[in-house]
Structures are given as C-alpha cells and as structure tokens.
Amino acid sequence: MKLDFELIKNELNSKARLGKIIYNGQIYETPMFMPVGTQGTVKTLSPEEVKEAKAGIILANTYHLWLRPGDDVVKESGGLHKFMNYDGPILTDSGGFQVFSLAKKKDITEQGVHFKNQYNGDSLLLTPEKSIKIQENLGSDIVMSFDECIGYPATEEYVKQSVERTLRWAKRGKDVFKGKDQMLFGIVQGGVYENLRKYCATKLVEMDFDGYSIGGTSVGEDKKTQYEMVEMSVKYLPENKLRYLMGVGDPIDIVENVIRGIDLFDCVSPTRLARHGHALTKYGKINLKNAKYKKDFTPISNDCDCYACQNYTKAYIKHLINAEETFGARLLSIHNIRYLTHLMEELRDAIKKDKILEYRNEFIKNYFGDKNEK
C-alpha cells in the first residue's frame, strides 16, 4: 500500500479527530480538504500552484477521463500522476456522481448505467467492474466504488432498493479490484433514513474496505438534514479507517462535519466560485464583481498568505474578472483553495487543543457576522 492512514487523536468534546496520511514519505494531516480536478487538472491551476495553496490530495474523475482522453491514454503515458505531473496523492471518483447529474433514472440497471457520450453521442455502459478497471488504469491512489448518488427528496422505498444495488455494486467492484498500491473505498448511501444508512454502512464494513465515503449529501437537503445524515453514517464506521464526506465544501459544512468525525472533504466550490468572481474570507463570501470593489486597493484578506493576497488587490482581481482574463480566475482559485486549506489547519489545531466547539462558535461569529447564519 503506497498510502497509509493513522488516527492520531480524538477530540475531547466531539467526534472530531486528527489523523495523518502517509504517502511516499510525505505526511498529510487530516481532516483535510481536497480540491477537485475533474479532467486531470484543478481548473486554471498548475500542480505547483495547487501545492503552494497547501492542498494535498487532488480528486479526479473516472467518467470524464474515461471519455477524454481515455484511460488507455493515461495508462500508456505512465499513469495519471505522470500524465498531469502531480506527485501528491490522487483520488478518483467512480463516475457515481455522474449517474446522478447526467443520466436519467431509466438508464440505471442492475448491470450498470447507460450514458450518452457527451462529446459524440455514443451509447456507453459504465459498470462497477468497468469503473474499477478504469481507475486502475488511471493509477489513482484512492479508488471509489461505483455507487448511485440518490437525490433529495427520495422515498424510502426507492432509497432502499438503490442502497441494495449500491451494495451489490460495491461487492462486484471489490471482487475485481486488484490495485496493489491503491486504496478502495466503499460509499455509504441511504438518503435521510437512519435504518438504511446503518444498513449500508454495516454491510460495507463487513466487506472491509480501506476507507469509507459518505455520499448522497448536499443534493438539495437543508444543512441540518445533511449533518444528521453524516451522524447516522459515521456512527457505524470503524475508528481506524478514513472517512470521506463526498462533495461537501461549504465552509460551515466543513466545520460542522469535522466535528461529526469526517477526515476528508472535496468540493468544486472554491474553484467554481473563483471562476464566477467570488472569494471566500474569514468574514464570509464576497463577490468581487460588486461595484464597491472597483477602487478597493487592498488584498482580499489581510491575513491570508496566498499568492493572490500577497501580491494583488481586490480592484485588480475585479478588473481581471470583469475583463474575463483567466489570470483572475486563477488568482481567486489559488486564494479560495488556500482559504479552505487554512481553515483545515485551524480545525486541526483546535482538535489538538480540544477546543473545536469553541472554534465553531468563533467561526460562525466571524463568517456570518450579524446575519442570522446558516
């Protein structure tokens, strides 16, 4: 196993925990945030910039790389790390989320999911076995089981049969999985239903995966519901394995779910918000497109050590965004990722000091200010 996880400590007053991932001699502490690089690149950033923003693991996508350039191309190039020139850990999503976001329900069968190739209209079938095979070809370090991400709301009846199928898919994937240097994660689904979350988690743990993901959140439910789904999933997961909450990246959600025992997060939001002109700050999200920043010659954040904040003003970045210059999206992406990795540093520090609940209160006070938060 090229990658290892070790639990370091549990926070005294919550479920939060501190851990470390050892990868090629490098140590990455958890909880951590993983930026998304769907197509083998964190949009607008070079690998060096990703590292400079203190990000560790990058998430890439099986479905997209399968269609383009093709996992065979990536394999022949020497694997995804070499292909994209990134020597840090890479996690690949299985394509399960694309089932949710791209395919129609009717296209989901026991065998797998039928897609239309978005580039040429070809009919495609992605199966659990195929997804694992592609991820082996890509050579990522953490591989996801092929699952169905259930939307919200969904009836208990639908969720139940979907969970059963996701479990069968997990088993099928695990059976063909051969990755020697790769970890394979199972994904806990079950919607908002505790009995189903419990069932799914328990069954996955029986199958003994290298780590566990929690899926099916941030699909339209309110925040309180999301936190409950996490609680009812984490409860049944082993202490010594990584727990990854898929797709969650709203700062308050990260804080709340670290408290509930999550180790890994990923989200497109820092990079997407950046491309849309927004910056994350300790005092909330700001929209640099707003006219009030036109002559604001101060950095986005005075106490941020990122390249953007060290060298550029809001007025300049606003100008770049308005002029649709890619450098603007790049600077904001660097900043937003650094904002989240810094948030994780603070959370880990709070765990070390057993003061995570105090940290949460402080965070909410700053981030939401007078606004009635959440």
Add this chain to the structure above:
RNA sequence: UCUGGCAUAGUCUAAUCGGUAAAACGCAUGACUGUUAAUCAUGAUAGUGCAGGUUCGAUCCCUGCUGCCAGAG
C-alpha cells in the same frame, strides 16, 4: 452649395401596413456543495434627434431645423 440616405436604451441593432418599443452586449444584483457549469438567473435604463402638423392615437405619415454619412460640384 446641391442631391440622396440615416437619426430608437450606455453601445449596436429590431419593431409597429399608425395602437404608447424588443434583443444582444454592457451595467447592477443574486445563485453555485463527489464540475456536461470562466455558467445560470433576475433587474434597471429609451418614450424613439429637435420643433411643429395631420390623427381618437405618431417612433412610423407631412413640414421645417440640427447632426452624421455618401455622391455631385
């Protein structure tokens, strides 16, 4: 100087065989949670160059003026 054409939101254009004007861009605001998303949504702004006339009613028809463009001299 003459002849002809044109004049509509910040910009560039559309429309009404006469029934109080539409889009794009820009501007403003908002949304984005395992990326088909440098995307999407919403909103403000003209009373149609100016002065008259005809008409129930004119951006549209008529007259004059102004400005711009083209051709002629």
